[in-house]
Amino acid sequence: MKIFSNIHLKLLALISAIVLWFVVITVENTIYIFPQELEIDVRNLGSNLSLANELPEVKLFLQVSKEELKSLTPDDFNVYIDLGNAQAGEKSA
Numbered sequence: 001m002k003i004f005s006n007i008h009l010k011l012l013a014l015i016s017a018i019v020l021w022f023v024v025i026t027v028e029n030t031i032y033i034f035p036q037e038l039e040i041d042v043r044n045l046g047s048n049l050s051l052a053n054e055l056p057e058v059k060l061f062l063q064v065s066k067e068e069l070k071s072l073t074p075d076d077f078n079v080y081i082d083l084g085n086a087q088a089g090e091k092s093a
Contacts, residue, residue: 039055
């Protein structure tokens with residue numbers, strides 16, 4: 001049957017396609033952790049409110065290429081929490 005002619009080439013093509021697909025998926029969807037933890041900036045905290053605890057630093061998980069990751073600095077990010085609508089009470093996030 002013609003389906004089984006050149007079976008070695010067809011299997012090689014199939015295996016090559018699968019390997020290439022895995023390589024592309026791995027490279028495109030790699031998630032990196034930014035090497036420095038960043039401080040959270042508090043915005044719009046009412047004058048009658050205060051934070052009970054110090055905010056922790058955060059880690060960023062980025063989906064970028066290795067080259068892009070190397071060029072990023074903490075100044076490239078703005079990490080903040082907007083408390084403009086916050087009311088008195090105990091809240092956690």
